[in-house]
Amino acid sequence: MTGPPLPPPDPAPPPEPPVTPEFVFREYAPRIYHIARRMLGNDADAEDVTQDVLLQVIRKLDTFRGDSQLSTWLHRVTVNAALAYRQKRATRQKRETTEAADDVLETAPAGGPVKRWNVGPDEPVLAAEQAAVIERAIGDLPPPFRDIYVLADVEGLPNAEIAEMLGLSLPAVKSRLHRARMRMRDILAPHFEGGGVS
Amino acid sequence: MTCDEFRQLLGDHLGGELVVEVRESFETHRVECENCEFYLESYTHTVKITRKLPKCGPLPSAVEARLREVLKDHLHGSG
Numbered sequence A: 001m002t003g004p005p006l007p008p009p010d011p012a013p014p015p016e017p018p019v020t021p022e023f024v025f026r027e028y029a030p031r032i033y034h035i036a037r038r039m040l041g042n043d044a045d046a047e048d049v050t051q052d053v054l055l056q057v058i059r060k061l062d063t064f065r066g067d068s069q070l071s072t073w074l075h076r077v078t079v080n081a082a083l084a085y086r087q088k089r090a091t092r093q094k095r096e097t098t099e100a101a102d103d104v105l106e107t108a109p110a111g112g113p114v115k116r117w118n119v120g121p122d123e124p125v126l127a128a129e130q131a132a133v134i135e136r137a138i139g140d141l142p143p144p145f146r147d148i149y150v151l152a153d154v155e156g157l158p159n160a161e162i163a164e165m166l167g168l169s170l171p172a173v174k175s176r177l178h179r180a181r182m183r184m185r186d187i188l189a190p191h192f193e194g195g196g197v198s
Numbered sequence B: 001m002t003c004d005e006f007r008q009l010l011g012d013h014l015g016g017e018l019v020v021e022v023r024e025s026f027e028t029h030r031v032e033c034e035n036c037e038f039y040l041e042s043y044t045h046t047v048k049i050t051r052k053l054p055k056c057g058p059l060p061s062a063v064e065a066r067l068r069e070v071l072k073d074h075l076h077g078s079g
Ligand SMILES: [Zn+2]
Pocket: B002, B003, B004, B006, B029, B033, B035, B036
């Protein structure tokens, strides 16, 4: 008897997969959908935006040299499509209060007593109920703050990139992000002050 | 430094962007003011747990089916 077969020689690194429409769909449709859903707070709207973005991307596929370039571009197109979608919907609904909310976001004033949060051991993955509480809190942020919070703290994009995407100055992005975080802290506080998520 | 001024610096603190002189008075206030220490902890924790949210998940199957139907000419077209 011979021994076990030798492992095959190290294969050459696989070539970058060809960027076909099917590849774009499988690779990016979920990401587009989830960013849009967090920004718009609505499944049906997110689906519309995903469809719109996929169509745009597939039509322009020839102009992309590779996957990495496509990925950066997709973030931008998704954010723009979500913003445009919201704008359209707001106009249809006789303009919501989004403009008034642009610079006002109420947060608990400094100076009052602050309770220490009772946070459990540092787990790498969030418990499902904690994730649900945070998702709900994000959904409660007024849109201009929610966009920045999602892009910065969920998606992890640099402030400068967000500023460019949204057509805002860097200080404006930082200031809104800070206010969004303070508001998120206030919304989450009751869940952590008592000890654990309730 | 007031409690309000302290709060305004939390974003820069988190981003490691406080300049030295400001950082000193920031740390002094933090040690002397329990409310602000607790606030800083909870602010930081808020950002930390948000960063742990899954960025993505599978597309709900009904959504995937509808999108594939709408895009079918593009998905199976020129390739
Ligand atoms: Zn203080």
